Amino acid sequence: xxxxxxxxxxxxxxxxxxxxxxxxxxxxxxxxxxxxxxxxxxxxxxxxxxxxxxxxxxxxxxxxxxxxxxxxxxxxxxxxxxxxxxxxxxxxxxxxxxxxxxxxxxxxxxxxxxxxxxxxxxxxxxxxxxxxxxxxxxxxxxxxxxxxxxxxxxxxxxxxxxxxxxxxxxxxxxxxxxxxxxxxxxxxxxxxxxxxxxxxxxxxxxxxxxxxxxxxxxxxxxxxxxxxxxxxxxxxxxxxxxxxxxxxxx
Amino acid sequence: xxxxxxxxxxxxxxxxxxxxxxxxxxxxxxxxxxxxxxxxxxxxxxxxxxxxxxxxxxxxxxxxxxxxxxxxxxxxxxxxxxxxxxxxxxxxxxxxxxxxxxxxxxxxxxxxxxxxxxxxxxxxxxxxxxxxxxxxxxxxxxxxxxxxxxxxxxxxxxxxxxxxxxxxxxxxxxxxxxxxxxxxxxxxxxxxxxxxxxxxxxxxxxxxxxxxxxxxxxxxxxxxxxxxxxxxxxxxxxxxxxxxxxxxxx
DNA sequence: CCAGAGATGTGATTAAAGTAACAAAAAAAT
DNA sequence: ATTTTTTTGTTACTTTAATCACATCTCTGG
Numbered sequence: 252x253x254x255x256x257x258x259x260x261x262x263x264x265x266x267x268x269x270x271x272x273x274x275x276x277x278x279x280x281x282x283x284x285x286x287x288x289x290x291x292x293x294x295x296x297x298x299x300x301x302x303x304x305x306x307x308x309x310x311x312x313x314x315x316x317x318x319x320x321x322x323x324x325x326x327x328x329x330x331x332x333x334x335x336x337x338x339x340x341x342x343x344x345x346x347x348x349x350x351x352x353x354x355x356x357x358x359x360x361x362x363x364x365x366x367x368x369x370x371x372x373x374x375x376x377x378x379x380x381x382x383x384x385x386x387x388x389x390x391x392x393x394x395x396x397x398x399x400x401x402x403x404x405x406x407x408x409x410x411x412x413x414x415x416x417x418x419x420x421x422x423x424x425x426x427x428x429x430x431x432x433x434x435x436x437x438x439x440x441x442x443x444x445x446x447x448x449x450x451x452x453x454x455x456x457x458x459x460x461x462x463x464x465x466x467x468x469x470x471x472x473x474x475x476x477x478x479x480x481x482x483x484x485x486x487x488x489x490x491x492x493x494x495x496x497x498x499x500x501x
Numbered sequence: 502x503x504x505x506x507x508x509x510x511x512x513x514x515x516x517x518x519x520x521x522x523x524x525x526x527x528x529x530x531x532x533x534x535x536x537x538x539x540x541x542x543x544x545x546x547x548x549x550x551x552x553x554x555x556x557x558x559x560x561x562x563x564x565x566x567x568x569x570x571x572x573x574x575x576x577x578x579x580x581x582x583x584x585x586x587x588x589x590x591x592x593x594x595x596x597x598x599x600x601x602x603x604x605x606x607x608x609x610x611x612x613x614x615x616x617x618x619x620x621x622x623x624x625x626x627x628x629x630x631x632x633x634x635x636x637x638x639x640x641x642x643x644x645x646x647x648x649x650x651x652x653x654x655x656x657x658x659x660x661x662x663x664x665x666x667x668x669x670x671x672x673x674x675x676x677x678x679x680x681x682x683x684x685x686x687x688x689x690x691x692x693x694x695x696x697x698x699x700x701x702x703x704x705x706x707x708x709x710x711x712x713x714x715x716x717x718x719x720x721x722x723x724x725x726x727x728x729x730x731x732x733x734x735x736x737x738x739x740x741x742x743x744x745x746x747x748x749x750x751x
Numbered sequence: 752c753c754a755g756a757g758a759t760g761t762g763a764t765t766a767a768a769g770t771a772a773c774a775a776a777a778a779a780a781t
Numbered sequence: 782a783t784t785t786t787t788t789t790g791t792t793a794c795t796t797t798a799a800t801c802a803c804a805t806c807t808c809t810g811g
Contacts (some may be wrong), residue, residue, distance in 0.1 A: 265788075274588050281562065284768085299769080312531065313563005313798075314768055324520065338524045384654075386639060393636060393657065402664045404634075404654030407643065414652045425667065447807050515758075534798085544760050549799080563768070564798055 268293065269301055272316070276309060282316045290471060330365040340470035343494035345369035348432065348468060350489075351497070354378050356429040359458045360388050362451065363434040363466055367391050373398070382426060384454060385413040401426075408450065415450040422454075423461045431462035433488070435469050437476035445478040452480035459483060466490045510703065519551055522566070525666040526559060532566045550562065590720035593744035595619035598718060601740075601747070604628050609681040609708045610638050612663040612701065615718055616684055617641050623648070632676060634704060635663040651676075658700065665700040672704075673711045681712035683738070685719050687726035694735060702730035709733060716740045 268291050275290060276282050288295040302309045302316055310319040345368035352358075354377050360366050362385035370391035373379070382390050384403040392400045403422060405414035416422050433455055437445040444467065446452055459465050459482075467488040486493070491498050518541050525540060538545040539692050546701055552559045560569040567610055577736050595618035602608075604627055613633035620641035623629070631642050634653040642650045653672060655664035666672050683705055687695040694717065709715050709732075717738040735741070741748050 270589060277588070296770095297789055298793085300789085310565075311563075311769085312565055313561075315562055317562075336525070339520055342520075386643060389636060389657075390640065393662075395660070400657035402652065402654040402657065404652040404664065404666075407639075407650035407652065409643070412643075414654065416654075487769095545798095546761080546800095550759085561799085587763055 265301070268297075269305060272298070272301060273308065276316050277464055280317070281312075284311075284314055284316065287316060290417065293474035337472050339455045340472065340494040341365040341408060342372075344468050344470055344492050347492050347494075347496050348466065349373070351430075351466075352377065352379070353429075356380070357382065357427065359428045359431040359433075359462060360392075361385070361432060361434045361455060361458070362388065362411050363436075365434045365470065366432055369394065369432060369468070382423075382458075383426065384415070387412045387413065397449040403454075408448070411448065411451060413451065413454075422444070425456050426461055428458065428462040430464045430466060431458045432466050432468055433459065433483075435467060435473060435482075437478040437487065438469055438473045439475060439477045440485070442477050443481050444483045444487075445476075445481045447478045447480065449480045455482045459487065462494070464489045466492060468492045470494050515551070519555060522548070523550060523558065526566050526568060530567070533564065534561075534564055537566060541542075563657045587720045587722050590722065590744040591615040592618040592622075594718050594720055594742050595622055597742050597744075597746050598716065599623070601680075601716075602627065602629070603679075606630070606679040607632065607677065609633070609678045609683075609712060610642075611635070611682060611684045611705060611708070612638065612661050613684040613686075615720065616682055619668075619682060620645065621716070632673075632678065632708075634665070635661065637662045653704075658698070661698065661701060663701065663704075665704065673707050676711055678708065678712040680714045680716060682718055683709065683733075684715050685717060685723060685732075687728040688717070688719055688723050688735065689725060689727050690735070692727050693731050694733045694737075695726075695731045697728045699729065699730045702732035705732045709737065714739045716742060718742045721746050 271291055272287060273327075275287065278327065282290075284295045284298050287298045298316075299311075302311055306319065308319055309316055311317075343366065344365065348369055349372050352373065357380040359368065360381055360383045362383075364387075367387055370381075370388060373395055375395060377395060378397045378399075380399040380401065381388075382401045382403065383389055384390065384405070386407070387401060389402055392398050398429055403414065403416060405416035433444075435444045436447050439445070446455065465483075465488045467483075467485070467490070469492075471493050489499070521541055522523055522537060525537065532540075534545045534548050537548045539708070541548065548566070549561070556569065558569055561567075591614065594615065599618055599622050602623065607630040610620065610631055610633045610697055612633075614637075617637055620631075620638060623645055625645060626647060627645075628647045628649075630649040630651065632651045633642065634655070639650060639652055642648050653664065653666060655663055655666035663736055671682075683694075685694045686697050689695070696705065714734075715738045717735070717740070718735075719742075721743050729745065739749070
C-alpha cells in the first residue's frame with residue numbers, strides 16, 4: 252500500500268476536515284466532540300476516528316478535544332521542571348512581598364522560578380511599571396492589565412528563559428527603579444549571593460545599581476548554597492524575604 | 502456567617518491540600534482525579550469538592566483536572582480573538598514560505614497573527630537565528646530547540662503584543678539579516694503596504710533596511726485595505742506570499 | 752470534655768464517554 | 782459501468798465519570 256499525497260488538486264474531504272478541526276481547537280483551546288461533530292457536520296464517531304488517527308496532534312480529554320502536547324510534555328522553558336521544587340515556599344516568599352507594593356512605582360523583576368509568583372499575586376487593579384528580562388516573567392506580566400511592561404531584549408538563554416543584551420554596561424542607564432526584586436540560586440554568609448551564570452550576575456548588578464531599594468527574594472533552601480557567579484553581599488540588600496516573611500537589614 | 506482567614510498559624514488541612522493540588526496541576530498540566538486522590542491521600546470525592554469550590558482556578562475535563570482558564574477565556578494578548586480571522590489562509594501563506602527556508606540563516610520575523618504559523622511550521626531540526634520584537638512570536642520560537650532567538654526589547658504594546666524600543670534609529674545596526682518576513686494590515690496598489698501603528702511601521706522599515714531579502718506575507722483579505730501607517734511599497738519586497746503561493750517581483 | 756458545624760468517606764445511582772461490529776455510502780481503480 | 786477499497790454512520794454495548802444521600806470523622810469553641 253502506498254499513500255498518495257495530493258499536490259495541486261483540492262484536499263480530500265478528510266484532510267480538509269482535519270484542518271478545520273485543528274483550527275477550531277486552536278481557537279477554542281478545547282472543543283467538545285458533540286460541538287465538533289456539529290461544526291464539521293459529521294458524526295461524533297468520525298470526529299473520534301480523526302482524532303485517533305492524528306494522535307500526535309490532537310487528543311481526547313473526557314469528551315473534549317485538546318492539543319496533544321497539552322497534557323504530556325511542554326518544553327517551553329528549561330525551567331519547567333525546576334519550577335516544581337519548593338513551589339509553596341517560593342509562593343509564600345512572594346506573598347510576603349505583596350504588602351510592600353505601592354501603586355505608581357517602577358519595579359525591576361529578576362528571572363528564575365520564584366518571582367513569577369509575585370507577578371501572579373499582584374492585584375489586578377494596581378498600576379505599576381515592571382522592567383524585566385525573562386520570558387516567563389513577561390508572560391505573566393502581560394496578563395495584568397494595569398501594568399506597564401518594559402522588556403530588556405537580547406539573545407535568548409534557555410536555561411534561565413532570559414534575554415541577555417550584547418552589552419550590559421549602560422543598558423539600564425535610562426531607567427530609574429524604585430525597587431528591584433532579585434532572586435538567587437545561593438545565599439552564603441561568607442561568599443555572598445550567587446547565581447549560575449555570569450551574564451545573569453552582570454544584569455542583576457546593573458539593576459541593583461539603578462534601584463532605590465534592593466529586595467532579595469529566596470526560599471530558605473537557598474541558604475548555604477553556593478553557585479559560580481557571585482553578584483552581591485547580603486548587606487547590599489535592604490530587605491530579605493523568604494517563606495517565613497520579611498527581614499529588614501540594619 | 503463569617504470566614505476567618507488563618508494568619509500566622511499553619512494552614513488548615515483543606516487549604517494546604519488545595520495548594521498542593523494547584524502545584525500538581527501546574528506541574529502536570531492535567532491531572533486525573535484518581536491520581537490526585539492518591540497523591541493527596543484523600544478520596545476522589547474530596548478532590549472533586551475541592552475543585553468545585555475553586556471553580557475559578559481549577560476545572561474538570563472528563564476526569565482530569567486542568568486550570569480553569571484553559572478552555573474559557575485567555576486574555577494574554579489582545580490579539581487572541583483577531584487571530585481567529587482567516588486562520589487557514591494565514592497558515593497556508595506561511596506554509597508557502599517554508600520551502601524557501603535555509604539552515605544557518607538569520608531571519609527577521611514581524612509581529613501580528615500571521616507569522617506565528619510560520620514559526621510553528623519550521624522543522625524542529627532546522628538551525629536558524631530569528632530576530633523578533635513580538636511576544637507571541639518569541640513564545641513560539643522558544644519551543645524550537647535549534648533556533649537562536651534574539652528579542653528586541655522595549656515598552657510593551659498590548660494591541661500588537663510587541664515591544665517598541667525607545668529609539669528605533671540604529672537599533673538593528675548590529676544585525677545583518679538574510680531575510681525579513683514582514684506582515685501587514687493593508688496592501689494597496691496606490692498607497693502601498695500599511696499597518697496600524699507608527700511605531701510598528703518604523704520598526705518594519707528598520708528591519709527591511711538591514712535585510713538582504715524582504716518577503717511580505719499576507720492573506721488576500723488584506724488586499725485593498727488601507728491603514729494609517731504606510732511603511733513600504735509593494736515593489737520594495739522581493740517576494741509576496743499569500744495563501745495562493747509565492748510570487749516573485751520582477 | 753462535649754456539642755455542633757464543617758469536612759471527608761462510602762456505596763448506590765445516573766449520566767456520559769469510549770468501543771466495537773456491522774451496514775451504508777462515497778471514492779478510487781479497473 | 783462495476784468492482785474494490787476507503788470512509789462514514791448507526792446501533793448496541795462497556796467502561797468511566799459525575800452526582801447524591803447518608804454515615805463517619807475531625808476540628809473548634811464553650
